[in-house]
Amino acid sequence: MKKIIFFLGKGGVGKSTLSISLAHFFSQRKDKVYLASIDPAHNLCDILNLSPFVGEKEIKPNFWIEEIRIEDFLKKTLFDIEKKMQHLYAYLTVINLENMFDIIKYTPGMEELASLFALKDIVKKLDDKDFLKKLQGVIIKDGEKLSGINKPIIIKNLDKLPVPAYHLLRSRYGKFFDLEFFSSKCTGVETSRGCPFRCRFCSREIAGMNVYRAKSAERVIRELDYVTDLGYRSIVIIDDNFLIGKTRAEKILRSIIDRKMGLEIFLQGVRIDSVDDSICKLMKKAGVVAIAFGIESGSQKVLDFYRKGIDLEQIRRVVKLCAENDIYTIGNFIMGAPVETRKDIENTIRFAKSLPLDFSLFFILEYTAGSDLWKAAVSEGKIDEDEYRVYADSSRGLTKFSLEELKHYQKKAYISFYADPRYMLRELRSAIKRNRTHLAKYVYVLFKHILR
Numbered sequence: 001m002k003k004i005i006f007f008l009g010k011g012g013v014g015k016s017t018l019s020i021s022l023a024h025f026f027s028q029r030k031d032k033v034y035l036a037s038i039d040p041a042h043n044l045c046d047i048l049n050l051s052p053f054v055g056e057k058e059i060k061p062n063f064w065i066e067e068i069r070i071e072d073f074l075k076k077t078l079f080d081i082e083k084k085m086q087h088l089y090a091y092l093t094v095i096n097l098e099n100m101f102d103i104i105k106y107t108p109g110m111e112e113l114a115s116l117f118a119l120k121d122i123v124k125k126l127d128d129k130d131f132l133k134k135l136q137g138v139i140i141k142d143g144e145k146l147s148g149i150n151k152p153i154i155i156k157n158l159d160k161l162p163v164p165a166y167h168l169l170r171s172r173y174g175k176f177f178d179l180e181f182f183s184s185k186c187t188g189v190e191t192s193r194g195c196p197f198r199c200r201f202c203s204r205e206i207a208g209m210n211v212y213r214a215k216s217a218e219r220v221i222r223e224l225d226y227v228t229d230l231g232y233r234s235i236v237i238i239d240d241n242f243l244i245g246k247t248r249a250e251k252i253l254r255s256i257i258d259r260k261m262g263l264e265i266f267l268q269g270v271r272i273d274s275v276d277d278s279i280c281k282l283m284k285k286a287g288v289v290a291i292a293f294g295i296e297s298g299s300q301k302v303l304d305f306y307r308k309g310i311d312l313e314q315i316r317r318v319v320k321l322c323a324e325n326d327i328y329t330i331g332n333f334i335m336g337a338p339v340e341t342r343k344d345i346e347n348t349i350r351f352a353k354s355l356p357l358d359f360s361l362f363f364i365l366e367y368t369a370g371s372d373l374w375k376a377a378v379s380e381g382k383i384d385e386d387e388y389r390v391y392a393d394s395s396r397g398l399t400k401f402s403l404e405e406l407k408h409y410q411k412k413a414y415i416s417f418y419a420d421p422r423y424m425l426r427e428l429r430s431a432i433k434r435n436r437t438h439l440a441k442y443v444y445v446l447f448k449h450i451l452r
Ligand code: SF4
Pocket: 195, 196, 197, 198, 199, 202, 203, 204, 240, 271, 294
């Protein structure tokens, strides 16, 4: 049965503290708790030591919080009233109705009215929660288990989507380990969805992301114009593979150059085999400062097992090309493929160290719902259908190593990569040359983080 509890009172009486404590108590009892604050002080995040965010968030099992912006409800309430009045009394437009509403928002009682609408909305939202189970594209997670996957509708023409409401963003992006990576205000922009490749560990299919679709170059530029008008100059392109459809990518990069947009761009997903000398130079000219590559392994046997479709020589050539063009490279590696031996893991660490990479991330293989590896493991009875994320572990027949051994290799890889004096010297030199000495701090912070 649903229960709604109100914590009311003037400032400083402990509404937030008491409501959080009670919500925590209920969630421990396995009751599902949604804690909403309409207090303009917005102190839930402060008390819970969280960075502010928009919308609701599950902060621990069974416990969701949301800080409602009453200003938004006030605006919406006034807007709705204004529309109704205009409809009923058309002559009011003559007497400048909009201006009156600018004044009405300061009238005593309006905020309280907006609060009541906010509460109505919350209660409706709670009632609607079961609707989510029927919505296409919604994946329902119950604790560590999957309790439902609703196939998504694939939107083919991304140009038809409205430009996201970037002006509503309140969070600041572009920080890693609490350090600023970018030199100016940063946000993410999506120019395409999905990926036509079929790497065996990749879970793209589950969210319909195995179907590649792209916004036109003109649409992307329109979106970039919008974000730059809002003062953003640092952009993370969040696509899985920005360079698929090279003609489109080149058109976007050329427009950025021609329009002198002065951007600083981080490409979060680029396939090694889509980079050549000319695109590398064009990317540099357009303001690309960093690229993340899925390198996965230093063993050709493991790459072939994953159906990655790239080879070690290609990887070496492309990482070197980026370094020569002064573009930061981040290499992502995975350890624990079922065919992977101790020697393969050691080769991966050695290979990572031999490349002029600026950062390396070493992951333990996860069998994620929707991936070919996960499907095969489910059909072999090694994974239950409702387990959506399972670490490779020999005790479950998913790799040759125990999870503990893989963690040990992961740590060894990090220490070996980041504590290599040649790497440290190279990064320090490049950070000074690029006038980005703060990035040298990353190496230090990363290293501290790893050692912990
Ligand atoms: S790992 Fe990357 S290239 Fe491979 S299928 Fe997934 S998104 Fe595509």
